[in-house]
Amino acid sequence: MLEKYLTAEMVQFKADSENWQEAIKLAAEPLVQHHFVEPKYVDTMIENVKQFGPYIVLLPKFAMPHARPEDGVNKLGLSLLVLEKAVEFADGKIANVFLVLAAPDKDSHLSLLSELSAVLASEEKVEAMASAKTYQELIKII
Amino acid sequence: MKILVVCGNGLGSSFMMSMNVQKAMKELNIEGTCSHTDLASAKTENADYYIGSPEIMDQLNDGKRKTIPLVNMFSLEEIKKALTTHILKG
Numbered sequence: 414m415l416e417k418y419l420t421a422e423m424v425q426f427k428a429d430s431e432n433w434q435e436a437i438k439l440a441a442e443p444l445v446q447h448h449f450v451e452p453k454y455v456d457t458m459i460e461n462v463k464q465f466g467p468y469i470v471l472l473p474k475f476a477m478p479h480a481r482p483e484d485g486v487n488k489l490g491l492s493l494l495v496l497e498k499a500v501e502f503a504d505g506k507i508a509n510v511f512l513v514l515a516a517p518d519k520d521s522h523l524s525l526l527s528e529l530s531a532v533l534a535s536e537e538k539v540e541a542m543a544s545a546k547t548y549q550e551l552i553k554i555i
Numbered sequence: 556m557k558i559l560v561v562c563g564n565g566l567g568s569s570f571m572m573s574m575n576v577q578k579a580m581k582e583l584n585i586e587g588t589c590s591h592t593d594l595a596s597a598k599t600e601n602a603d604y605y606i607g608s609p610e611i612m613d614q615l616n617d618g619k620r621k622t623i624p625l626v627n628m629f630s631l632e633e634i635k636k637a638l639t640t641h642i643l644k645g
Contacts, residue, residue: 465563466610472629479567
């Protein structure tokens with residue numbers, strides 16, 4: 414089901430980003446453009462990291478920025494950014510895969526997260542995602 | 556035994572972490588329930604143990620709550636180690 418949400422227009426590949434804030438903004442751009450979220454959702458995601466720490470880095474190389482439904486989510490969506498060069502967070506955690514989650518309520522995204530969890534349980538798949546260069550490569554992995 | 560997994564928003568990371576905590580509980584034969592919530596709600600919800608990132612645990616720790624900080628929530632090994640140290644040997 415992940416591939417149903419991660420359509421080609423929601424996935425980006427870039428060489429690098431200035432810092433983690435810029436990476437989150439860039440990663441979320443398709444969601445804003447296609448009106449899945451309001452622009453303020455992006456700022457809230459960044460604020461959350463400042464307030465709660467970089468726990469959105471779920472495991473080395475992989476971050477899942479998100480905020481709450483009431484922070485400006487219009488409908489369920491995902492967008493993905495793969496950076497060739499990782500960016501560093503405050504406590505030295507690094508990430509180059511950014512999967513932005515927009516959840517409109519407390520439940521509708523849970524099956525997506527279960528599926529994602531199965532992907533993340535495989536170190537090989539996370540490595541492959543972090544070094545993916547094309548959309549086709551990425552879709553094969555998930 | 557009630558374990559509450561806590562994250563900032565209570566809808567993404569804590570859900571995924573709770574799936575792994577449940578797996579670890581099963582493997583260690585710890586009886587009980589594990590649910591997930593956000594930081595604000597966790598402050599008013601009673602549980603035997605609270606699990607989450609070190610930053611979240613710092614904000615929850617009032618000296619009375621039993622908190623278990625986890626760095627890598629996808630490492631089943633780390634979760635099992637933490638549960639063993641805090642609960643089984645606690």
